[in-house]
Amino acid sequence: MSFKNLDLPREILQALDEAGYVTPTPIQEQAIPEVLKGSDLRASAQTGTGKTAAFMVPSLARLVKPAKTKGIGPRILVLVPTRELAMQVAKETIKYSKFLPKTKTVCIFGGASYQLQNRDLSRPFEILVGTPGRIIDHMERGRLDLSRVEVVILDEADRMLDMGFIKPVEKICAATPKERQTLLFSATLKGAVLALSKRLLTDPVEISVSMQMTNQESIEQHLYPVDNLAHKYNLLEHLLQDSKLEQAIIFTATKRHADELVDVLHERGIDSSALHGGMHQNKRTKTIKRLRSGEIRVLVATDVAARGLDVLTISHVINFDLPMSSEDYVHRIGRTGRAGETGVAHSFAGRNDFRTVKDIEKFTGQKMNLAAIPGMEAKFDFTVPPKAGERERPKKSFGKPYGNRNNDKKKGFFSRRRTQKTR
Numbered sequence: 001m002s003f004k005n006l007d008l009p010r011e012i013l014q015a016l017d018e019a020g021y022v023t024p025t026p027i028q029e030q031a032i033p034e035v036l037k038g039s040d041l042r043a044s045a046q047t048g049t050g051k052t053a054a055f056m057v058p059s060l061a062r063l064v065k066p067a068k069t070k071g072i073g074p075r076i077l078v079l080v081p082t083r084e085l086a087m088q089v090a091k092e093t094i095k096y097s098k099f100l101p102k103t104k105t106v107c108i109f110g111g112a113s114y115q116l117q118n119r120d121l122s123r124p125f126e127i128l129v130g131t132p133g134r135i136i137d138h139m140e141r142g143r144l145d146l147s148r149v150e151v152v153i154l155d156e157a158d159r160m161l162d163m164g165f166i167k168p169v170e171k172i173c174a175a176t177p178k179e180r181q182t183l184l185f186s187a188t189l190k191g192a193v194l195a196l197s198k199r200l201l202t203d204p205v206e207i208s209v210s211m212q213m214t215n216q217e218s219i220e221q222h223l224y225p226v227d228n229l230a231h232k233y234n235l236l237e238h239l240l241q242d243s244k245l246e247q248a249i250i251f252t253a254t255k256r257h258a259d260e261l262v263d264v265l266h267e268r269g270i271d272s273s274a275l276h277g278g279m280h281q282n283k284r285t286k287t288i289k290r291l292r293s294g295e296i297r298v299l300v301a302t303d304v305a306a307r308g309l310d311v312l313t314i315s316h317v318i319n320f321d322l323p324m325s326s327e328d329y330v331h332r333i334g335r336t337g338r339a340g341e342t343g344v345a346h347s348f349a350g351r352n353d354f355r356t357v358k359d360i361e362k363f364t365g366q367k368m369n370l371a372a373i374p375g376m377e378a379k380f381d382f383t384v385p386p387k388a389g390e391r392e393r394p395k396k397s398f399g400k401p402y403g404n405r406n407n408d409k410k411k412g413f414f415s416r417r418r419t420q421k422t423r
Helices: 010-018 026-037 051-064 083-096 114-121 132-140 157-162 166-174 191-200 229-239 255-267 281-293 326-333 351-364 395-399 405-410
Strands: 041-044 076-079 105-108 127-130 151-154 181-186 205-208 219-225 248-251 273-275 298-301 316-319 343-349
Touching (some): 026 051, 026 205, 041 051, 051 083, 051 151, 051 181, 114 132, 132 166, 157 181, 166 191, 181 191, 255 273, 255 298, 273 281, 316 326, 326 343
Parallel strands (some): 041 181, 041 205, 076 127, 105 127, 219 343, 248 298, 248 316
């Protein structure tokens, strides 16, 4: 099937053709016809499946016809959990709507100038992409009218709920017309996400794209058992010397850990930059631009900051700390192997991570290949599960990946301690 078989307007097909889109992905092939019919939709799809086009392309088809209600508020509203994802979705939307006449996309999120956002919201526009917190902010200031909204899209709904946005999302939806079309996309459709969909959607069509239908098979997944923090550092330093590594994202558990790991890498002569939610928006935007231009070879990031990153030159993803959920693992490794390219994902796992690894493998339906560097092997056999009640290593020492800062200072890991101001 091609996009020409999906009954899309000529202007959108022209934009897709110019962007090089030929064959729809499974989520696009299933979702686009349902959205064009006007059905509410809840869909389970992982990163890298083409879900942005799956919800935005058919929604844009509405804009070919004039709006039923006059005004300057949006006709399409997209809610996303992070600033990076907001910018990414807005960028894709502008690409798909290139040949639609008088179609403008506005993107708003926290940490950015109110003056510029106020200016954009005061002029006619059709599409609004934003984070729940800042949208609520503009609503309460009387600068945003949602009475013209025809389609509400909740992208990465599971992440929005994890970040505590459930009440803002419900408040925003309540400010839109009841006869709207609502589309919900999430990594999983269970628990709070399923409950939210039942409150906001009307007789929705449900679509689920399994892992086997995504592009994860294009990513080599390697698992390195690690004994301790020092072992992690040595393995990481070795992996970053790989001549095939063009650009890499290293994921850590917290923003503090990201900053500290950047210090460690600098001490070892490896240039790197951090990206996390604790950074000012201008600095985050500049970091992403430098990553896309190739100035940054190694990026150390957290899960929240990495959402929405779409850089085709990311050849490697390294999980310095394993994520808390299997869904987050999929989002992480989905930063590589994009647009038909292949990628490599390395993960470090301690003795206590056996169950986490097995959960990830069960969720993805794929095995992580056990790997080791000669002379740097772990002192335990990761294939043997821990015995019931066994405590191989206190959670305090391994769960906090960066240990005691004073002891590490003696080893030279943190001789360039950053001040609070520079963070």
